[in-house]
Amino acid sequence: MTVKIAPSILSADIMNLERDVRAADRAGADVFHIDMMDGNFVPNMSFSPSVVEGMRRVTDKPLDIHMMMENPDAYIKPVIDAGADTVLIHAESTQHIYRSIDLVKSYGARAGVVVNPGTPLETVKELFPIIDQILVMTVNPGFGGQKFISGMTKKIQRLDQLRQTAADDNFEIEVDGGINADTISQCARAGADIFVAGSYLFNGENGLNKRIEDIRSLAVEAKQ
Numbered sequence: 001m002t003v004k005i006a007p008s009i010l011s012a013d014i015m016n017l018e019r020d021v022r023a024a025d026r027a028g029a030d031v032f033h034i035d036m037m038d039g040n041f042v043p044n045m046s047f048s049p050s051v052v053e054g055m056r057r058v059t060d061k062p063l064d065i066h067m068m069m070e071n072p073d074a075y076i077k078p079v080i081d082a083g084a085d086t087v088l089i090h091a092e093s094t095q096h097i098y099r100s101i102d103l104v105k106s107y108g109a110r111a112g113v114v115v116n117p118g119t120p121l122e123t124v125k126e127l128f129p130i131i132d133q134i135l136v137m138t139v140n141p142g143f144g145g146q147k148f149i150s151g152m153t154k155k156i157q158r159l160d161q162l163r164q165t166a167a168d169d170n171f172e173i174e175v176d177g178g179i180n181a182d183t184i185s186q187c188a189r190a191g192a193d194i195f196v197a198g199s200y201l202f203n204g205e206n207g208l209n210k211r212i213e214d215i216r217s218l219a220v221e222a223k224q
């Protein structure tokens with residue numbers, strides 16, 4: 001069973017972003033997670049398409065864009081042109097999520113939907129046949145370093161069950177928020193495949209190599 005570790009650059013040292021990205025790349029990051037926040041959908045602001053373009057110049061690893069913004073459709077083409085591999089759109093951010101997912105795919109990128117902790121899975125069920133990823137938020141979006149919401153483990157489990165009953169629906173389950181050595185095993189056991197980690201990887205005391213290795217082996221072990 002595949003486990004992918006996705007460092008979230010929100011917790012990298014912004015004044016040394018290239019250094020941190022190269023270090024995470026060498027340490028075995030499978031995917032880079034780039035948070036785009038507009039200060040409206042969430043009470044914080046972060047990266048723009050130009051950061052995606054800069055990231056594309058320093059790593060060959062896939063770039064996942066987590067869009068936390070109102071009117072996400074306006075930024076789909078700019079981020080894909082900048083080098084995004086997967087575009088993840090919040091179900092709560094648009095009245096027409098099906099159209100947004102279609103738009104991502106029309107530009108040849110992978111598409112994913114994101115659900116906030118309070119958003120039921122039923123809201124996104126109709127998207128299962130057309131998406132590549134579902135990102136289950138395990139904190140309220142907007143900030144790194146928050147505490148994992150433990151009730152989300154059951155949600156991941158239900159999503160995994162739904163995925164298994166619909167054999168044609170082939171999407172990866174991703175988790176984002178409060179992922180660390182204490183929380184990753186329960187998410188992996190529940191069925192998650194991609195693990196976003198920001199503060200645990202970039203603000204920890206041991207080196208990135210050891211931290212990526214540690215959480216990866218915990219996830220792999222929990223999936224066996």
Ligand SMILES: O=C(CO)[C@H](O)[C@H](O)COP(=O)(O)O
Nearest residue numbers: 008141142144145178198199
């Ligand atoms: O989307 C996010 C917050 O809204 C993030 O990806 C965030 O960077 C996760 O950070 P941490 O691992 O420290 O919880």
Ligand SMILES: [Co+2]
Nearest residue numbers: 008035066176
């Ligand atoms: Co994120």
